[in-house]
Amino acid sequence: MSYFKNNGTNYTQVLAEYAANLTYDKIPAEVIERAKLMTLHTLGVSLAAKMDELAQNAVKIGSELNNGVGGSATVWTTGEKLSPANAVFVNGTISDILDWEDCSWTGHPSASAVPVSIAVAEDQHSTGKEYLAALIACFEVCMRVSMAVQPGPDFDHNQGWAISNWNIWAATTAAAKLMGLDATQIDKAFGLSCHFAEMASNMQQATMSNAYHYQWGHVSQSGIEAALCAKYGIANMQGCFDIPYGYCEQLTDAVDRSWLNKDMDQFMIMEILIKHWPANMWVQNPVELVADMTKKYSIKPEDIEEIVINPPIQYRMHCPEKGYSSLMEAQFSTPFVIASYLLDPTPNPNWFTPDKFNDPRIMELAKRVKGGTNPEDTLLHSFNVFQGGSHPEKTVTITTKDGKVYEESMRFHKGHPKNMLSREEFVELFRMNAGQYYSAPTVEKLIDFVLNIEKVENMAAFGELLK
DSSP states (O other), X not given: OXXXXXXXXXXXXXXXXXXXXXXXXXXXXXXXXXXXXXXXXHHHHHHTTTTSHHHHHHHHHHHHHTTSSOSSEEOTTTOOEEOHHHHHHHHHHHHHHTSOSEEOSSSXXXXXXXXXXXXXXXXXXOOHHHHHHHHHHHHHHHHHHHHHTOOOXXXXXXXXXXXXXXXXXXXHHHHHHHTTOOHHHHHHHHHHHHHHSOOOBOHHHHHOOGGGGHHHHHHHHHHHHHHHHHHHOOSSOOOTTTSTTTSHHHHOSSOOGGGGGTTTTSOGGGGOEEOSSSSOGGGHHHHHHHHHHHHHTTOOGGGEEEXXXXXXXXXXXXXXXXXXXXHHHHHTOHHHHHHHHHHOOSOOGGGGSGGGTXXXXXXXXXXXXXXXXXXXXXXXXXXXXXXXXXXXXXEEEEEETTSOEEEEEESSOTTSGGGOOOHHHHHHHHHHHHTTTSOHHHHHHHHHHHHTGGGOSOGGGGGGGGO
């Protein structure tokens, strides 16, 4: 007996059928290329986090959950094997540790999409073409669902941002498709994902804890569990996007279901931003401007009297007197990231070692970075501008100690969909990141594998590259 009727719509069925039926041959070449480059980037920024304490702890936790090493999916930073669910707990976590992966209109789908797609493809001995179709399908589902449940204009981020909640649609879709579930089973997996999705919480913003990064591992793991439950059979549980309060109304009072089947003949993966710098997405433009201006005008750190960011960015201008308490707090600080760049112009994981959080040289420079006089750009406003196809423009004014003033503005930093990195730039970023801890021959083998992944007959071969 059904106690609640749906809205008379079939959004869930449409998305489930889309996911089940998307095949490699239906995807344009430029979309295939972007999926490969996003795979390479996510893998690279994860490998660069190898020595971070949280990354090493994630490996320990994944192994304990697994009751020891053994399984069909590879832990990227160690080459060890775990079950797919436990491997993605590790790999999903480390994908976000440097906050360097991607940013869609709503969050970081790559931190679930790529780890889950690779792990389940290894487990299922999928082809590279099957991997790419699943990866792209999961981005498309995740983008549409997350846009349908964005907050209304009066939303306050202090109420709790659901940024990891909707990542489960990437994880579930990828796992279900690669496991060979049909549309009805995927529909049921979606329904179960409503229960498995993380609640919207403000704990990460309130505490700036590094535990924030575990969210991506946990939601990736939950997506695999949802797909497995549907694979082995559950009764009913269909129509989650059509049933009032099945999912959408739990997230927002401004539900827009039209997003759920919007532009199904187009690929929203092409609208995803890639971060050029290891920092929060709203810090990207100011850092890019400082990098460009200091090179262009030969400005040295010791020459700088003041750097002004206009408009300032809500929650992103903090510079604590006694230094930073966590990796997350540092990554979300425009002053810290700019100071880190000025002292070490090549972006790398060493920007965020604990000794840097109260380094006197960094703090002295960070204190010179200030917000301008314009009203700050709120996070909600910034996301709304991005979702509209643009990006919040920033102006940086650098005043040097000899009284010279330099000022430039930027709207689309390198990596924005309207100023995307080239293939060569993606590859160089990967070489820099993976090269931190892996030999040049291993790095080149990984590049070749990913850039030619459509030729791979068995994705289980991926793990051999990281031994």
